[in-house]
Amino acid sequence: MNLIPLPAFSDNYIWLLQHQGHALVVDPGKSEPVTTWLRENQHVLDCILVTHHHGDHTGGVEILQKQTGAKVYGPATESLPFDFHGLKQNDQVSWQGLNFSVLDVPGHTAGHIAYWTQPSAQDPLLFCGDTLFSGGCGRIFEGTPAQMLNSMDTLAMLPSATRVCCAHEYTLSNLKFAQAVEPHNQFLRDHVILCQQLRSKNLPTLPTQLALELKINPFLRSRQASVVQAVKAFAPHTANQDVDIFANLRAWKNEFK
Ligand code: ZN
Ligand code: FE
Numbered sequence: 001m002n003l004i005p006l007p008a009f010s011d012n013y014i015w016l017l018q019h020q021g022h023a024l025v026v027d028p029g030k031s032e033p034v035t036t037w038l039r040e041n042q043h044v045l046d047c048i049l050v051t052h053h054h055g056d057h058t059g060g061v062e063i064l065q066k067q068t069g070a071k072v073y074g075p076a077t078e079s080l081p082f083d084f085h086g087l088k089q090n091d092q093v094s095w096q097g098l099n100f101s102v103l104d105v106p107g108h109t110a111g112h113i114a115y116w117t118q119p120s121a122q123d124p125l126l127f128c129g130d131t132l133f134s135g136g137c138g139r140i141f142e143g144t145p146a147q148m149l150n151s152m153d154t155l156a157m158l159p160s161a162t163r164v165c166c167a168h169e170y171t172l173s174n175l176k177f178a179q180a181v182e183p184h185n186q187f188l189r190d191h192v193i194l195c196q197q198l199r200s201k202n203l204p205t206l207p208t209q210l211a212l213e214l215k216i217n218p219f220l221r222s223r224q225a226s227v228v229q230a231v232k233a234f235a236p237h238t239a240n241q242d243v244d245i246f247a248n249l250r251a252w253k254n255e256f257k
Contacts, residue, residue, distance in 0.1 A: 031060035051129025077111035107148030108138030135174030
């Protein structure tokens, strides 16, 4: 089982899994990077996983579905402009001997789902769309801060070796904000250096590992004393509730430059 990020638009990744001539893609916002890869590598596309309804995650699905007949899966509670099998928490998808567990992770959109799987003899994989990013989380467009915090908690409980396949290369700008929140976090400092090196060679900073995110990502660390203190310095009227801290952390990120 091989994992490949196909860059699309300015900063999206379409994640592709390949296995013995078969391919699966996640969130193909565009069809061309996928069709080019399939042609050059002589693979058959038989499965498309969609995490949420935004166009940069769904724009290529219909063409790929028509060209290849691939099965399409997506969130049961969102409307998508093509035929698909709707999934919700605890549903399973199988492809080439892999079983994906579906997690409800609302917040960025109301029905956002994520897919987690454990390939044999490899670290687990999480496809989380625009919910969790390296060093950050998605903007809360349709859900509430309480839902997004709950989604962060859901993802934080996955095995720490999980490879987190985020849908955007937002890492460096996220880490800049994370350092404003936790200027003394040494893991963060080290990771910034690594990611700067990767980006200077135009290499992806992803997938990231959940264990690392738990040490550097302020949105997974919103109950840590250092993060609470920083949020209260930014927004002095923040209540002592987890959700208020999280909401103001997200609000701070929204206006951070
Ligand atoms: Zn999105
Ligand atoms: Fe997106």
